Amino acid sequence: MAGSGPPRARTIDDPTRGDERAGVAGRERPTRRPLPVGRSRSEAPWVALDHLDTLWFQVTGTICNLRCTHCFISCAPDNHTFEFLTLAEVLGWLERSEAWGVKEYYFTGGEPFMHPDLPRMLGAALERGPASVLTNGTLLPDRALEPIARAARASIYSLEIRVSIDGPSPETNDPIRGAGTFERALEGVRTLLAQGFLPIVTATQVWDPERDEEMRRAFVDVLRGAGYRYPRLKILPSLRIGREARRARGYDDRERVTPEMLDGYDATQLLCASSRVVTSKGVYVCPILIDAPSARLGASLDEASRPFAIDRSACYTCWLHGAICSNYGGIGQDVT
């Protein structure tokens, strides 16, 4: 087994950890269990890494062909805050991730399809586990997709392609994502369908929450019109940091997670309890917070496995909605 592996036991001093967490012989831990949480110097609760379920790759850094007005890490063609990861780097991380028992891999950016080695990276990831790519859908020519589609068919694991579209029409989407992006992303969806993919269309809730149902219906209609018979749709809350803080509004002082807010809360649904993200500058706690220096946890998975104080304003949105970045979940609608 290459490299250092995960610690066999928690090394953090956990005041809440008692015999009940270890479990009674013959019985496993219940569905909702408290993760060890505590109070950091900043009075924010810290959250331990429960298990490295998900390893993210900021594969094209903050470099994107678009300049969306709601981007929480302000990606753009000229934003070189984070640079591309190389193929060799990604292969190395994939190999080292085995000892951690990583369940699945996510590739994000920037725009991942700007990376010339993305097909080989995905091929390597799919030999180890399921993979997901978060794309704006505007750079999906058939020839770029063919090797990826082949790798997806050959793998026992799913490859999910998530296409971001933020409104069901050019009038609603393009002011956010740029002129012409609605039609281009929809064309991307058609290309994906033709290659056998069932993309997950991911929309940020840039509208009044009261319009959720109307927007969901409109999305389904437009996707059906594009030939997607049973569209998969995910609605995400907006993260009011980066460029989005200027487009909408930032968080106010009350929108912070306090230790009391984790009482009886299933902290395993927070991304920081189950994920880390590899960037050109090291390993960060999650793909949302890479602009925060405190979110850089180290140069290795071992270093980055330490607990994180959830003292950032965007942590509040994650706390509120839970697991917002994974393929399942998001803003739900209860029709009763």
Added chain:
Amino acid sequence: MSPEPRRLAVFGGVYSNHLALAAAIEDARARGAGDLYCLGDLGAFGPHPDRVFPLLVEAGVRVVRGNYDDSIARGLDDCQCGYTDPRDNYFARLSYRYTYRATSERWRAWLGRLPDSLRLDIDGVRILMCHGSPRRMNEFLWESTTSTQFLATLAEAREADVILATHTGFPWQRPLPGHRLFANVGVLGRPANDGRTDVWYALVDVAPPVDRAAGSGRGDPGEEPRAPARVEFVPVTYDYERLAEEMRREALPEAFIETITTGWWTTCLEILPAKERARGKF
């Protein structure tokens, strides 16, 4: 400790499909299964949840508590499946309310006493049975989104040679490094989204003698890993038309009935990963 039989039958979610459960119990006995197990989610989806429990008790089936059982026992608001799609939520809520109303107080209390997991040691083979995963009752372990390396760490951390789970609805299995095995036993409650009306359970032959005799056991160069168990998925044919009729009489959703009579899932589709989704009709 009395010697335990080597052939086990393991049932997944029953979802109130008492007709399939009765057929599966009979089938498993006919195939020589000694002990019978069920990995939980006894109610949901189908009609007359109270008809399931006596069948389990009379047949001596040992039962693990699923998330649905946990919700019903504790009187929670929903089934803890985590749907976000409004249509899925609508049907899940409707089904949950029906099941809660139709589960008598006595059986609700019984559900609350079920263990979260079961551990067996059969001739040195350590078997761990759970509902979703060993770490989380409502975790979906789909074949296409569960890496082998993840399952291997689970098995090692839990000191299990064989892990058996259900919760997703589809049977599948995977050998793991270190002579271990994971199997999702499928469910009895509804078909496996494959266009056939049968439902599935697992026959587990623990450390089959033929495998044990081969080689010296662990670690010889070039030797095939010794499997700790052989799992066979068994289709169960039952009177699904009668079940559909009972569901109609109980005014359960036509979308559910369609799944029973066609074998294609019509609901809960949002939770399916790409590969599993692509195999279905919807």
